[in-house]
Each structure stands twice: as structure tokens, then as C-alpha cells.
Amino acid sequence: MRVVICATVAASLLAACQTEPSANLTPEENPPNVTVDASTDFALPTSDNDPYVWLEEVEGEKALDWVRAQNERTLGELQADPLYDHYYTDALDVLTSDERIPYGSIRDGMVYNFWQDDTNVRGLWRRTPLESYATDNPEWETIVDFDKLAEEEGKNWVYKGANCFQPEGGKWLCMVSLSDGGKDAVIQREFDLETKTFVEGGFVTPEAKQGIAWVDENTVLIGTDWGEGTVTQSGYPFIVKRWTRGTPLSDAVEVVRGEVTDVGVWPAIIEKEDGTRLQMAVESDTFFTSTYWWLPDGEDEKVQLPIPPKSTPQGVYQGKLLVTLEQDWAPEGQPVAFKSGDLVAFELDPFLETRALPAVELVFSPDESQAVNGVAIAKGAALLSLQENVVGKVLTLEPGSGGWTTSEIVLPGTGQSGIAFADKDVDTVFLNYEGFLTPDSLLRYDVSSGEVSPLKSLPAKFDTEGLKVEQFFATSTDGTRIPYFIIHKEDMPLDGTTPTLLYGYGGFQVSMNPSYSAVRGRLWLEEGGAYVLANIRGGGEFGPQWHQAGLKGKRQIIYDDFIAVGEDLIARGVTSSEHLGIMGGSNGGLLMGAMMVQRPDLWNAIVIQVPLLDMLRYHKLLAGASWVDEYGDPDVPEERAFLEKISPYQNFDPAADYLTPLFLTSTKDDRVHPGHARKMAHLFELANKPFYYYENIDGGHSAAANQKETARRSALEYTYLNRRLFPTAGR
Template sequence: MSRQSAPAPSPPETRREVVTETLHGVDVDDPYRWLEADDDAVREWTAEQNAHVDAALDDGLRDRLRPRFADLVEVADYGPITVREGRYFATVREPGADHARLVVRDAPDGEDRVLVDPNAWPANRDDDRPPRSMAWYVPSHDGDRVAVGVTEGGDENYDVRVLSVPDPSDSGVESPEAEGYGPGVEEVAVLPERGRVNAGSLAWTADGDGFAYVATGGAADGAQMDKEIRRFRLADGPDEESVLLEHDDQHVWPRVTVDPDSGLLAVAFSEMVGGTEWYVHVDGDLRPVLTDTDAETSVQFHDGTAFVSTDHGAPRRRLLACSVDRFREGDLSFAECREVIPGGEGILQSVVPTPERLLVHRQRDAHSRLSVHDRDGTHLRDVSLPSYCSVTWVSGNRDAPEAFFGLTGFDRPSAVRELDLADEPAGEGDAVDEDGDAPALSSTEIDSVDLPVPDDLVVEQRFVDSTGGAEVPVFVCYREDVAVDGARPTMLYGYGGFRNSITPSFGRFRLPFLADGGAFAAVCARGGYEYGEPWHEAGMLEDKQHTFDDFVAAGEALCESGLTDADHLAVAGGSNGGLSVGAVVTQRPDLWAAAQCAVPLLDMLRFHRFLLGESWTTEYGHPEDPVAFEYLRAYSPYHNVDPDATHPPVYFTTAASDTRVHPSHARKMTARLQNEAEGGPFLLRTKSETGHGVGKPASMIVDEQTDSWAFLYEQLGVEIGDDDHGVDGGATAADD
């Protein structure tokens, strides 16, 4: 099955030290448990595996591919726009920069004023220090300050830095202590080592004098699951924080939000894959609001109204509303709320309220629809969108009828677009179209990624039959006019879990693969949210096998269609998607010519013992439960390597500083395949100074893309064509 031109070098030796546990009456052998440690022996083994990757990959291929990927990072990237009191915040990564800068504008398309430039931080100019990155930001409601999350080495444990936002007339001069900050920007406060705090768990008070946020312990001391809701006031400083609540339920994560008009602090407790309970913080206590429910629910406040998006009574979600005063009173039932947007065929993704309008984002068959409504829910107009596209984010101006959204697709580089929600049809003759509907509202492009897309790129959505009668969507894209001698080299990507939907996305680093005749496919496997909570539940717990069945059904359908065959089909995924890859490689090794498996879960009998693993037992089941143990053992990739089967080549990647999925999963699986399985080669690349995927500098991304695509090119037999395909280069197996 492998297309290697020469035999791969032998992998490093890995010692076997069998540990046998009796779990629920079953003896389970674990010969590579010593690779779970963080000691010199493991570090030495990891270094040998990295050297093995360098020896196994084709240097000629890497040399030819690297310039194409290097060119592709020399293009600007634009993040979401956040509006606060006439200030427009955004992140922009300039061509050639490793990290995005945080900027503020005085108009959506105005001149950038730099607030934070991580590229100028001393740590990022010193090769001997771990890189630092800015992972998120949250402006205050008045736009005068912004909190940013800073991590070192991409480990997702953040310092919180509070910065002032200067007026355009300010002309402060940077000092050596302020390297990396724009003119006039002052560091107001630093809250070091606040754990996994992020943009969704920090909310400014209405008066901007501080914020509430969720802090956790660190990964190094095993305290990531310990959580506190804290109140920080700028006047008091970081040593005078008050603790509003301590929370030690490992399966529940708090979130906070504040009504900028009344100052009401609302707290949500959400199971990672279960229901959400809402409380309000009044007079020093938490008052229950929506608590007697298994529904997944989110809340946002605007102009005296609490908008409640929920799957209660609507598996694909609906929008309800009540007054903020009624929400504050507590003991609210869904029945008391008025229905604004009913449930429908599409999944209600998000709603942006403005003074007189609502912008509603739905996904139907895993691609996006946008529509404009009155605040009572009356449909006014649809927004013009291309076919098979994804709206990646939406935001709005609380004080004006303007909204923004990100748009992408397999054939469409990412763009930031603006909508005037007050826009009406031009005249009486244009008020309705031939079907009696108002014409679609057009958007204006603000920022866009400048990458060429081949004119002959075909994008299709197919539906394949899987187990249990499921019809599973599969997106396919390829260049129609590129001649391929035989089956087309094809990559199948998927995820299938935690309510994450696979939708159309532009992958810049896959462009060379498409240019050279490859095809890219993405499967919307069960476990995601493409069809709401029933689709998610059909791929979790005892039904997790459905996820893997959908991957296999998609792979078989791609072969049966004549697009590709088992000698030219690769499978790829990361994190939970890495579990899917590991499962289908061990269950159907004959179907794949190669596999990419990034930051994966693979030992499903011990995943709960490391980092955030315990919180995932609501999705997978708990290995200490005898019923869950049986179905977990049945598919756990690490425990289902068949020594008599020929396995495809597999390229594993992990990170030494991953604080979500422990790198031992990839280590142990690599060791078992290298020592006990036929086929391969089985390669493991471990990166240092990065984590699960946060904050990678552009130079590291180029290295990763070069290695992973060189592996696939060699295993799938892809011929590198001329560099004048109309494409300068292309996302990872998944995305960029």
C-alpha cells in the first residue's frame, strides 16, 4: 500500500515493561506505560523518534514543498471584529509575521492602530526562550481597556494582561518596558498564571472598573480541573481579588457574562456535552434562573432583553426571550419566555442583536444561511451568500444597525464582511423578487485573504449510507481539469464528537495538493452537531462506534465512486478526530493508504487519568464504569492493534506542552505499532514549545505542513507538478 521509493529506516528500539491491570475482571496488558512519564528516559526516546522522522521523510520532497508553504504564510490573516463604543477591535497577522497583532480602528475599514504586537516581545526574538503568544482578547464595554490572554509555549495556561486603549489623539512613546505595545498603550495590570481562563470565561463589569472571570489551577500541578470565579477590580490590584465561587465538579465548566446596561452578572454551569444551568449573582449570592433542565442553553443581554438560545423543545435550537428584570428574579421556566425564532430544519448557530434587528445564523446540511429579522422574530430578508460556504463568526454593534461576519468555503479564502441591517430594498419596484420575497441583502468586504483559487475547482456535497440508516454528508473538492493517471490521491478528514460540526473551510496549505491532482474530502460524522443534538448523541457513549462507521462509509463511498481507491486514500484528524483516525486504522487497515493522526486520544482505558480527560467522560463514558469499559475496550485503538494485519503508514504528531490531550497517547500507540504491527512506517513527531494548537508561530506552521504533506505525497504517490498551476501553494489535512 505504501508508495515509498526506498525502505524506511528501522525505528528506534522501545523497551517493553508490561504492566497488567485487572479491570472489571479483565486482565489488560500495557507494555508501554513507562512512556506516560515526563522524565529523561522519555525525553531521550522522544528525541530518537524525532530523528527517526527526519530520516524517514524524503528530504527532496520536503525541499520542493517547503517554498510553496512558506509562500502561503506570507499572506495576511484577519480575525473577528469586536465593536465597543465606536471602536473596532480585530486581530491582523501581516505577511511575514509569526503572530497576529491586536489593532483598533475608528471605522470598520479604518486605519489600524496597534495595541499589541507579540512579534516585538523580547521572548519572540530570542531563539533560546519559548515563544509567547496572545491567544485571546476581551475589550471593556466602553472600549477604554482590553484584557488579553498571554501564553508561553502554547500551553493554554494564561497570564491576563489589562491594557489601556489610547484615543486617536494620544501619541505616547514606547519605552523598553513596553516593547510589543503600541503608542500610548499602558499595561494597567498583570494577573499571572490564571490557568485556562479564556475569552468565554471573562466578562467586564458594566462600569469597566474590573471583570469577573474563571480561573483554574495549572497543568503542572494537576489542578486544571479546580475552578474559581473571581472578581478583579483595577483599583484593588491582582492581590486583592475576591473569590465569588469555588467549583470542583470536574465535569462542569463555568462561564460568565455581564449585562452592560444593568451590570447583572450571569453565571452558567455547563457540562461539556450535557445541559446548562444559569444563575445570577445578586447581593453576594448565586440565584438560580434556569436550572431544572438538561437543555444546552446560552444567554446574551441587549437593551433590556435576555435572549435565550436553547435546544429545549427544539433539537436544532430555537431563540427565546424575556426581560432582563425577569431573568434577574430567578426561577425562570422556558415556558415563560416568548419564542422569537422557532426551531427549524437548520441548526440555529448564533444570533446578533442590534437596536432594531436580529442577524440570525443557521446551518443546514452543514453549510451556512444568514437572515435578518425584526426583534420580535419576523423574517425580513436573507443575506446573499455563495453556495457551500461557512459563516465562521458573527458580531454586531450594540448601538447601531451594523453587523460583521467571517465567510469561507473550500473554494473561498477567508474574508471579513460588513452588513447594514437597516438597509431596505432600493425602491418600490425592487421591494420583492419574483417569488414575492424581499431581495437578499448584500454585504461589503472589509478584509480578505489574498490567495488564488483555481477556476476549475469543483466543490460537491454527497450523502453516503452508514450504519443505523444514517445518511452522512461528505464534502468533496478537487480540480476538474487536472489529469490524473489512475485513481486520484485523496485525503478524507473528519472529527465526529463534542458537538463540533465539519463545515466548508478554506485550507491554504492544501492548495498544492489540489494543484497536483489531489482531492480533499470532509465527512460530517455522527458525534458532531451538523443535525443538532440527536446527531451528537448518535456518536457518543455506547454509540461512539457510529462515528467510526461514518468515516469508513465515507472512505468506501469515495472508492466506489471511482474518485480514488484504497491505494490512494488517506485519512486524517486531530484530537477527538485523532481518536477517529486511530479507530478506523485499527478496524479497517485495508481501506487506507496512509493516515495522519494529530494530538490524539488513543488509550481509551486511561484517558480519564490525565489533564482534562476526566471532563470528557460525559462524552465517551467512564472506564471505571463496567458497562462503559466494555464498549471503550472494544474500540480503544491502543488496545486493538492486530499483529497479524498489515497497517497503513501513520504519521503521528503531538506536543510536549499539550495541556489538553496528554502526549503519552501518541507515544504509546507509536511504540505498539512499531514493535507489534505489520506495515508502516509508523512515525511520531513531537514538538516542543507548543501545545494542543494555540499560538504557533508561522515558522513552526511551515515546518509542520512541510513534514505532514511530504509524508502524504510519498505514501499516496503524488507527483509534484510545475509551480505554475495558478496556485502558489495550500490547510493542514484539516484546515489552516
């Protein structure tokens, strides 16, 4: 695909031997230093007053003292369990193993890859010829050693990607994004791939949430923080400027200005098949609606692409601009109408000449079991990634006199598949495939021959013998059938005793698909636990309608879906409330908070990762204002009334019989504010209710700045889950 949007606001979130008993700890025992006494009286937050906003001061001395105390208490307890070291070792072995597929991009016959392991904690940016890449032991050439760079510059650099461009007949230039500690805010520095050095006197930006698009070798479009009053309420840029090499950033010329109420405005490029780069800007009016502006060369006026607000350009193939729709569309003056979820196209050049919308044609219309994931353009092919009943497929697309036709690319089985790499100038496409019990495979699709061949595959990293995957459907409160996958032992007794971990997300049209996780396999499935993935509404598993069913005031149906899956597991005899735990992060962390408050009786463990929990102040914290289209606006009375009902923080009841949760967040998370987890955990503390809390001082929204920290987080999670959900007898 060559529609390059140079920043993202989308939400945007993973043969054990039996160990010794965990110091005779029972699942009901409280964490240390917490005395349960629900009679304690303290001030609860209200819709008008929050006495605990001091915990929102991210680097505040008082707030960090509280964080360090909670970290010390939680780590002291969970890391003392013999399970922890065993889990940490297993997780670190998986995460830093050389037996991982080095996914990458192809440029001039070279495969570029970013790699982290136990030696290269911050990682290597490296490359190898495609021929070498196809071997078992590629000969890698290091481009940047980020551990060395961080040490030389005294920074905690986290690599956030590279935006590369090759002018015709010229060398590759890249803007490398570096984050201090894993934040979304980055600096960008120009890099020469030929010399493997940062360009002296080249483009360099100050730290900000920002985006850059290459216009040509001497010009970029940039959206960044230009100073006071130049970022949106969500903290993203709304002014895009054109910046010329050799001039200070302050001399960049404004080309597009949005509104402070926008989510953000981002530079973008649409690249035609002949290499022409159309300068663009994407004005994200809300999280789900955008205006696409074309910035014609030599003209002061911008031109709006004539597509609906809820739609996304996907690339240009055979002169046609492909667009996915997230709303119904009847183009004005045309005898056609399209449905939300359809893929459509129109001739691009006639639009560029007349600035009027040409005839729009249907490319692909998914049925009720399908959802379009995206489109990628390769040299000589357009590829469609979709899912059918939450199983991935990849099709080729081809226009013809009778309309567009599709042809399915044959993949190894029924799991999750997708397009790992495609480029309009390269006739090699990388496809990936994985399943819950099938390790990742990287396949090479040759456009010219149509052949698919294995390129790389992983060995099994956990013991799958005796495990099986099934898909079931639960019935929600409105009668809708909600699919979920369960991975379990073939001889699992249906007597309610199986420790079961249920994962959910349910938001932002993000699909939860089958995936291979050796960490989950070793730390949970091998231990005898069952794992469940719920495909609740709010996600994108069945297209835009599946997502939109739970927007704003309709959000309770998402929670009802998740509860229905939990109840169905119990009704089938898979597990019981005593042995059922749940996990989710970010928006899924909000789901976990709602489940803790609404149905504390249904679960015995909750892992709440980088969550939103205060839904009356979320829009005032970091990127929160960008999500009002998803959750509703607390400043709109009728929307606030609903949020007051579902906000976990405001609905905390000090007299309620809550289970013992585990909160995880990150000080450096500049997307979802750590204050959410801090304040909710503090309510547990004030009410003398047991809880665990761990806040990584580094690490961004993933709550992990490197693989060692990821291993620590995983070990904490599964130690907690094992203690809460596994029977203690015989351990």
C-alpha cells in the same frame, strides 16, 4: 452577542510544479531505521496495566529523549524529500502572506486586529479607523508587538486574546491573555488601550487555566487555580471570586463554588441593552450540561436561570433573553413545548424582578435539514447564523405581535457563511463568506439600511481551474444517509486511481463546513489530489440529534459513518484503498486511530494529529475528565466495557498488517496529552512496524506556536501523503 463566557472548555483542531522523484521511494517502503519483524514479543497494555506510562511524563528526560530520537528520524526522512522544501515554501507563503483578511472587532469606530506574518512571528495587536479599514491599504497603529514583548521579557509568549471593557464615559481596559508556548494555561495582564501600555499596579494573574469577567472598572470576577484542591478533575477552576482593584488576589471574595467533579466553573456577564451588566457564573456540570447562576448586586445568594441543563443563553434583544436548546423542553406550568435545536426567548426584566420564569416563546425552529449555529446581537438587530444541508445562511430576527419573523440576508453564493463580528452598541456587522474554491470575503452589513456591501476579499491563492465541488451521500450501517463534499478535477477518471484525502472529526457537536484553504489547495489539489470532507455523526451539521446519535456507547456509529464514506468513494470509482488517505485531529485523531485499528485495509495513509488514543486512561490526563459525557467514563464498568472495544491503544495488534501512519502532537499541548500519540507510536516501534512521528516541542493544542511551525507541520503532512498515495510512475 453580549453573553460573555470568559473561558471555554469546548473541544475544541488547516501552481505547484512537479518535483523530482522522491529518491525512488515507493509507497510501501519503510521509514529509515525501522526493521519490520512482527515476531517481536513485548508487553501489550491491558485494562489493568500499562508498562509505557513513563511516556506520559510530559517533560520527563527519558520521554523527551525518545521524542527527540523520533523527531530526528522522521524529519531526516521527510525533509530530505525534494517535495518537502517545495511544500514548506508554498505553505509559508500562504500563511505569512499579507493577502489575508485582517478580521477584527470594532471599538469606538476603530477596528482591532491581531496579525502574524513572516516578520511578526508572534504577532501584532493593532488598530485602524473603520474608514481606513475599508480601504485597500489601512493605516495600522501597533498596540502591542508580541515579538518585542517576548524578547524583552525572555518568554515564548503566544497571544491568546483580550477581554475588553469600557465603563460609561471611561476608557477601554483589557485583560490580555498570554500563553507560554501556546498552552491553554495563561497569565492575564491589564492593559490600557488609550496609552497602549500594561497598567502599572493593575490586575495581573498567575499562570493557570482561568477566566475573567469585568464587573466594572475596579472589579472583576475570576475563576482560577486558587491552590491545592481548587481545580476540577479536568484541571479547570470550580471557584469564582470577586476581585477588587488594589487588593491582592488572595483577598478576592468567593461568590460561587462548584464541585471537583464539575468540568469547571466560569465567570460570565449578560449585558442588557441599556448597558446593565448582570454578574453571572456558568457551572459546567458536564461537558454538555450547565447551570447558569445570576449573582445579584448586594446579595449573598445566587439565583439559577430557569433554563434546561442543555441550553445556552445567546444574548438580549428588545428585552428578551434568547436561548438555544440542545434538549426538548416543556417549561413547567406553561402550555408550550419546544424541541431540541429550537431557539426560544423570554422577557428578562420580569425574571429579574420576580425570579420566576416568564412565558417562553418560540423564536425559530429548524427543520430536519437545518441547524442553528448561534445568535449575535447588534445595535438594532438580532442575527441568526444557521446551516442548511451544511451550507451557511444568516437571517435577521424580529419579534412582533404574531410571533418572531425572519429575513434572509443575501450572500454571494452557496458556501460557508457566518457572523464575524457584532456588538450591541455597534450598527455595523461583519459577515464572512467562503467556499472550497471561493476565497474568504468580508462583508459589511449595515443594520439601519439593511444593505450588504463587500468590504474585503482575497485573491485566489491556488489554481482552481478545472476543479469542481460536489456533495454526495453515503449510506451508513443503520441506513442513515451521510453527506460528504468532494473537490476534484472535472475530468477525474472514475477508475480508482485518484489520490484522495478524506478528512473527518465527528464529535462535540462541531460542524465540518466548506472552507477555503490555500495550503490544501497548493499542496494537494493542484498536485492532482481530491479532497473529501465527511459530515459524519457526532458533529453538529444537523443539530443536537446528529451529535447525540454517537455519544458514549453509541460511538461506533460515528466510525461506521466514516467507513461508509470511504467505501462509497471506492464504489464510485473515485479512488481505491491504495490511493485513499485520511486525516483528523484531536477527537478526529481518535477517529483516525480507530480507523487504523478497525479497517487498516481501507486506507494507505493516515495522518493522526494531536490525538486521543488511550481511551482507558484519557480521563486521567490533562483535560480528559471533562470529556466523559462525550466518550463515557472508564471508571463505570458498562461504559469501560465499550471503551475497551474501541480504544485504539488497547486494541493494537502486533501481528496485524497496519499501514505506515504519521503521528503529530505537541509537548506544550495541555488539553490533549501528548502521551496518547507517544504511547501508540511506541507500540509500533516495539512491534518493529514502520511509522512516522513528529512532536513539536512548543505549540499548544494546534501543535503550532507560530506560522513557521504551522508551515513545517503542513509540509510534513503533505510530503507523507504524496509519497503514500500518488503513483510513483513518471514522478
